[in-house]
Amino acid sequence: MPRGSSPKRERQYEHIKESQEERGASTARAKEIAARTVNKERARSGEAKSASRTSTQDPKSASQRGGERSRSGAGGPTRDQLYAEARKKGVDGRSKMNKQQLARAVGR
Structure with missing residues (x-):
């Protein structure tokens, strides 16, 4: 500051x-x-x-x-944002997932 x-x-x-x-x-x-x-x-x-x-x-x-x-507009959240959400939810195998797979895994 x-x-x-x-x-x-x-x-x-x-x-x-x-x-x-x-x-x-x-x-x-x-x-x-x-x-x-x-x-x-x-x-x-x-x-x-x-x-x-x-x-x-x-x-x-x-x-x-x-x-x-923000990037969550027309293109939706970024892969990194989806990855962070998947990590919070404890999704297994998230590091090998692409953006679409992460979106499905977190329920978007």
């Missing part, structure tokens, strides 16, 4: 990071997603010193979009 951030933004960062790790993202990727999300929210609310145009002019905040731009 950037220096001088509020306790609210600290909590938001931790919550997003933990959520991403639960979904199967690596620690580094989870930190990146959390930092980008919190920084965008800070820019939208005027807390950041500088902000990109997309951060301030996007019609919806990240929390309102609810993953509209």
